[in-house]
Amino acid sequence: MSDEEKTAQIGADLVVRALEDRGVTHVFGIPGAKIDAVFNSLVSSKIETVVCRHEQNAAFIAGGIGRMTGKAGVCIATSGPGVSNLVTGLATANSEGDPLLALGGAVSVADADKQIHQSMDAVAILKPVTKYAVSVGSTEQIAEVMANAFRAAEGGRAGASYVNLPMDVMKAAAPQSPLVLPRFSGAGPAAPAAIEEAANLINAAANPVVLLGMMASRPDAAAALGPFLTRGNLPVVGTFQAAGAVGASLFENFGGRVGQLDNQPGDELLDASDLIITVGYDPVEYWPPEWNRGKTRKIVHIDVRPCTLDADYQPHIELVGDIALTLQALTAGLAREGKSALSAAMLHKIDMERRLLAEGAARRGGVPVHPLRLVHDLQQFLTDDVTVCLDMGSFHLWIARYMYSFRPRQLLISNGQQTLGVALPWGIAASLVRPSEKVLSISGDGGFLFSAMELETAVRLGTNIVHMVWIDGTYNMVKVQEELKYGRASGIAFGPIDYVKYAEAFGAKGVMIESPDDILPVLKKAFDTPGPVIIGVHVDYSDNVKLFEQARENAFH
Template sequence: MSNEPKHSEPTGADIVVKTLEQQGVKWVFGIPGAKIDKVFDTLADSSIQTVVCRHEQNAAFIAGGIGRMTGKAGVAIGTSGPGVSNLVTGLATANTEGDPMIALGGAVPVADRLKKTHQSLDNANLCRPVTKFSAEVDSPESVSEVLISAFRSAESGRPGAAFVSLPTDIMAAPAKCGVITPPTHSAAGPADSAAVKEAARLINQAKRPVVLLGLLASKPENAAAIHELIASRKLPVVGTFQAAGAISANLFSSFSGRVGQLNNQPADKILAAGDLVITIGYDSVEYWPSIWNKGNKRAIVHLDLLPADIDNSYSPAVELIGDIAATIRLLTPLISHSAPDAVIKELLDKIAEARQELARSSAAMNGTPIHPLRLVSELQNLLTPDTTLCLDMGSFHLWMARHLYSFRSRQMLISNGQQTLGVALPWAIAATLVRPAEKVLSISGDGGFLFSGMELETAVRLQSHLVHMIWIDGTYNMVAVQEEQKYGHPSGTTFGPIDPVKYAESFGAHGFMIQSPDQIQGVLKQAFDTPGPVLIGVHVDYRDNHKLFELVNERSIH
């Protein structure tokens, strides 16, 4: 008989963790529970750092933020029942925004899945409508198969969310399978050459072609190819909110601004003037075609990894389906345009003049509470290449989406899909992990802050060097302004105050208040010089917020 020690078979949980390690996962974010504790126990002996969060929704937000900044799926984990249901909002947000992430959820034993037992829930069906992939592992032999499929789905095409349900008995059982090694090379090639030639023909015969950039245009490799296209062919450019950073500073004169939510921006005039639109990495959820293209018969060239979602207002003449950067590099030399026509040039000149005037007037706004444009002016000076900015949702977000400029891919994280409150602080925590050498600033309104404010404790525990600014007005202002316009009065939009300084100190963080415009730069500098997370509160003057929602262009809709 051999005296060598016996090695037990790996469990389902072992295969889960080994698969995560093989995928290069460095962190998982979540909350433990009885139905997922075997995975947590196995993670303790792995190379992966387990980051305990204070709510599963925020764990999913952090994972989605990592996905957006790295292109590799972040991972969130929760227990069965409410642990999984709490993940749903984060899954929906990541999936709509095109952010790769994986969520793992505990589940009751397979034999109990149809019983009304403690925390029994049909996890996979619950998450299926808000993910690209949702499945339950139903045998120890299929653990790695399901996880690999989840990662491939989350990271391929237009990225998004995937969910895997892990029954507790399968996690504890011996797994008669190995860890599957995915292909080392798996990527789309450029679009069909005949389609590229036809797109070039349509663009060349157009008088005023306009480029509309979407989220995938802001991926670094895609943005580099777009820079070559715009620089050599002098095409006018418009971007959605999520395309922030796709245009470099030297191409700013060709960039007319961002569009989104309402057809009332200077860039909307450029978009309306075009007799052909080239969409790059664009998804209709970013800016509905029924807003910017309703009733138009002009040609659209759709350049993306996926075919278009065709509707009455978005039916491309040509689809260039394939790797975005490679396709742009095939298309660029075939385009003959070298300068915008007189109509577009006049509009671009007017936009540049208005932009300069707004910068001058914004810097001179000295009232208190502080006007959003003065804060935007100060933040523009702060947004150096070594800074990451994470924006929550609210009226403040529209001021910055329209008037704050970024010239680096994925530097400025903006949501306009589900428009989910609470994303900013979790995204900032993600940024401190994947970009530890950068300054990280996140911003929310006082309405959105408490949706994820409890994660300040997580940031303190991680010693995350971030600054979170809260714009304070005591209302859900974005809703209130729209209700005022529709019904003549707001309803259900007011709430009580919090003290950002005391709130921060109660978590072991630091807090500051900005009392006047001349304090903005000094307080921000002090905050960034302070180790660990810092909260900054500032009271804002929202009297001009109604201008954000005014419909000033002819094709605006209600």
């Protein structure tokens, strides 16, 4: 940049240069008077500005990009309600471990404490749901704050950062340059002594079981996990967010997914173990009282950060460091000749039950369509070139438990905040990050309208997304749990929507699945159709009580 260009540069230009230096290709958000200087600078940049229909969804899209790439997705909003609308998206990304950077407009520094139009202490509001939240007080701080915001969002256990940008600072002269981040940084493996002790503990255990969490599904961690499980002959289960961490070659070691309720085959495997090795696990994924209450067996904790100690989660050994490097070092010290007889027998039983379930699901007919038939047929489409994004609801439990993925970050699931509305925005993110792949996003009819306005964004971008809506006319997950608790439901019903006409009103294609035999041909036709497609299907949720009934007496529900 020439001296003349530096002299002409303002704060907003420096913010955008910092984004460019970090390789940002898209920014998602909604403009306003307090942030318009940044929007104006974006026009002259290499970054594509994607206007969204709600700031919350802009944050969801950016968080989805972060989850799939490991690099912070970026969203932007104006002051006041624009920034406050980001809260749920940032809270979701922060608890899900998704790198996200949010930029928010603000009134001038001199007006920050005055009761004027759109004045708000945004940092105070967003600090509890982010790893880093700072307001830029002068142009001299911009480069520093932007660099540290990216480092916080992407480093360690990833999460959300927020940078508050007062309008006068954005319009002031800013001749500085973005900071250059270290070429090499990051943690190494855990301490050698701790690794050696952990290896000895695993080798001596009668029936060790591995519990995978969200960080285990990062591609580098998943790559190191395969040799670790193979050499250790270790049975493994995973939380919903660990989907795809266990490759197809180790499927016989996989006891299934666990989470939310302790009533799965994988929970039986955990319950029978005398040693638990957690990898990249966070209690928000599966609360320790659900799977470890009253247990005295030892735990080995492998993660990028020390655990938060809990009465029911007190690791004997913590291996804190880069997960992939730690697994590689730990693998070298393992010497187990085979699975225990108990684990082998339990895994064989789980495999037989899995096969029987799939065979039975394939034969299920009737209308409305049973969830297991939908999962069975959807599994046929889950090839390596497909990304699936799930919303929250009863349908999410059926898919999380019974659909299998063997590629990291292929099946995106929200379980930290269990946020409604993430599926379609994540689908938009996937279509941008993985343009050569098929993208399937799925929601219930309850969650769909939380973000359905972004169908216009998807159409405008020309994204090839298939979004499926499972229809039953209720907030069903709430309904089932209320009926179990109180014998009746409250506040769960809403009216019908014509999904075909809804899609067409936005310029998308809409189609309904009328019977189980329609599932595969409708999916094929939808994937062959350019642009967004909405598929509606009425679902038989009469068996949903089975998702919860075994935990009925648990005092924590």
